[in-house]
Amino acid sequence: MDKQGIARIARTVLRAFLELQRGLAADTLTAEQLDAIDSLPSGDADKRSPVDGSVVEIVLMTGRLRISRFPTACCSDTTAVLGIIYTMAGIKPKEIIEVKATPREWNPAFNFHKWLSVEGLAIDITLGQFHPLSEHIGNAVAFTEHPFEPGDVYAIERTRFVPPREIVKFAEHIGFAHIFLPEEESVK
DSSP: OOHHHHHHHHHHHHHHHHHHHHHHHHTOOOHHHHHHHHTSOOEEEEEEOTTTOOEEEEEEEOHHHHHHTTTTTOHHHHHHHHHHHHHHTTOOGGGEEEEEEEESSOOTTOSOEEEEEETTEEEOSSGGGSTTHHHHHTTOOEESSOTTSSSSSEEEEEEEOOOOGGGHHHHHHHHHHHTSOOHHHHTO
C-alpha cells in the first residue's frame, strides 16, 4: 500500500472515532455501534495531581468514557484499531510497528503515548490531545518523523504490532462500517 493510502485509512478511522464521540454525546448511536464500543476493554486509570503526581482519583475507564473523551486517553485504543485495520487492508504484520514514548522526566500531562509506524510512516490520530503541539501539526495524522521522536525528551520503544484480541470486535466494526464497504454503500 502506498503512503497516501496509509494516511487515508488513518484519516477515515479518525473520522469514525469522532463520529462515535458525537453520537455518544447526542445519544444517537445504534445498538450495533454501542455494542462495538462496549466491547472495548475497561480498566482502572489513575488521575494524578499536576502538582506532585500523587494519585487523586481512580477512574473506571470504560470504552464509552474513553470514546466520549477522544482523543484524550485513546492512544492505545486507536493504535490497536489502526493496526488491525492495516492488517485487514493487506499490510504485512512485520511492516506494522507499535511505538511507545515515555517522558524521561515526570510529566503531569501523560505517562506514555502510543502510535504506529507503518511502512516507515508514523501514524498517530490522537496526537492532537497534546496542546500546544496540536497548533503546530493541525489535522495531520501521518508523519515522516513523529514529533515526539527527535531529541532526548522521550524514551522510545518499538515493538512489532500484535493485535489485542479484546479490541478486534471494535476494530472490525470501524473497518467494515467505514473502510471496507462496497462502493455503492459507502456513497450514502
